[in-house]
Amino acid sequence: MFGSLTVTCAEGLPETIRKMNHKGKVHKNKKGEALVSPFLTYKNMADETVTLQIFDLVEKNPDISEGKITLQTGLAAGFVHSFMKRIFEKGWVRARKVTARRWLYFMTPEGFTEKSRLVVNYLGRTMESYKLARLVVSAQLEVCQRNGWHRVVVAGDNDVADIAALHVKATLGFELVGVVSRNAAMRTLNGVKVVSLEESHSLEYDRLWVCDAPADEWFNSRGEAEVPRNVDYIYRLMLAHYSINGHSFR
Numbered sequence: 001m002f003g004s005l006t007v008t009c010a011e012g013l014p015e016t017i018r019k020m021n022h023k024g025k026v027h028k029n030k031k032g033e034a035l036v037s038p039f040l041t042y043k044n045m046a047d048e049t050v051t052l053q054i055f056d057l058v059e060k061n062p063d064i065s066e067g068k069i070t071l072q073t074g075l076a077a078g079f080v081h082s083f084m085k086r087i088f089e090k091g092w093v094r095a096r097k098v099t100a101r102r103w104l105y106f107m108t109p110e111g112f113t114e115k116s117r118l119v120v121n122y123l124g125r126t127m128e129s130y131k132l133a134r135l136v137v138s139a140q141l142e143v144c145q146r147n148g149w150h151r152v153v154v155a156g157d158n159d160v161a162d163i164a165a166l167h168v169k170a171t172l173g174f175e176l177v178g179v180v181s182r183n184a185a186m187r188t189l190n191g192v193k194v195v196s197l198e199e200s201h202s203l204e205y206d207r208l209w210v211c212d213a214p215a216d217e218w219f220n221s222r223g224e225a226e227v228p229r230n231v232d233y234i235y236r237l238m239l240a241h242y243s244i245n246g247h248s249f250r
Contacts, residue, residue: 045125050075050083052118055111058093062104090114129238133163136237140209141171149206149230155180155197155219156211156235164209164234165192177205182214209234 053073057064070080087093092111095103107115137160144150150173154165161179168176169192178193180200187194195203197218210216211234219231 048118048121050079051087052115052122054080054083054087055092055107055115055118058105059107059115062106063102064105065103087111130159130163132238133160133234134167136234137164137167140207140232140234140237141167141174143232144174144207151175151177151204151206153178153180153200153203153205153208154211155200155208155215157181157183157214158212160234160238161211164211178203180208180215206230207232211235 050073054069057069057072061068066077066080066084069075069084070077073080084093088095090110091108092114093105094108095105098104144152152168152174154161154168154176156164165176165179168174169190176192178195180197180203181194182197193203197215200208208231210219210231213235216233216235
């Protein structure tokens with residue numbers, strides 16, 4: 001999906017992300033050094049989040065079932081089943097049969113220990129992600145400043161996009177031209193124009209910052225002829241920074 005990507009970034013951030021794909025395949029550079037896909041790290045983070053969701057549901061409602069977990073999390077039934085199977089195999093949750101069709105789930109001491117670890121990881125990721133977002137955005141602002149790019153558009157619907165938009169607005173000499181959102185029903189946000197992904201071509205800017213996975217995938221699916229050359233993939237820079245610089249969500 002990502003092919004070979006070269007990005008412009010400030011000192012201290014990775015300059016080239018080569019052949020990283022969503023399957024987490026490991027490629028090597030000309031020196032034979034392994035280039036590990038950041039998507040492995042991202043998958044680990046997502047798996048921990050789902051496990052923590054299931055732990056919370058089981059702890060609050062011992063009478064819960066896989067079907068109810070599916071409804072309350074919005075995840076696919078097969079996906080929930082595979083997680084429940086893993087959780088039982090690890091001994092984090094046990095089940096006791098009450099009637100022919102009713103089971104009660106309960107957390108084991110090992111389960112509570114694992115939950116505590118996941119909560120600590122989650123809180124650490126939240127703070128670390130915020131700090132990293134600020135680092136990446138500040139670095140990109142420096143690049144823009146050096147190159148005379150002062151009109152910026154932010155694309156995305158996550159916290160990273162919010163941080164990027166706030167930093168652009170707060171930095172002297174820069175203009176936040178617009179925000180690209182999948183939910184563009186609100187046409188302005190704090191005086192800034194809001195447009196859909198399909199309408200992004202109508203904005204005049206120096207740089208377009210892509211800040212989340214859905215926006216990344218949308219622009220990447222347009223084909224080389226349609227994708228603007230002046231795009232900075234903030235989302236990819238953050239993922240690459242975790243992997244290439246030895247950070248881990250686990």
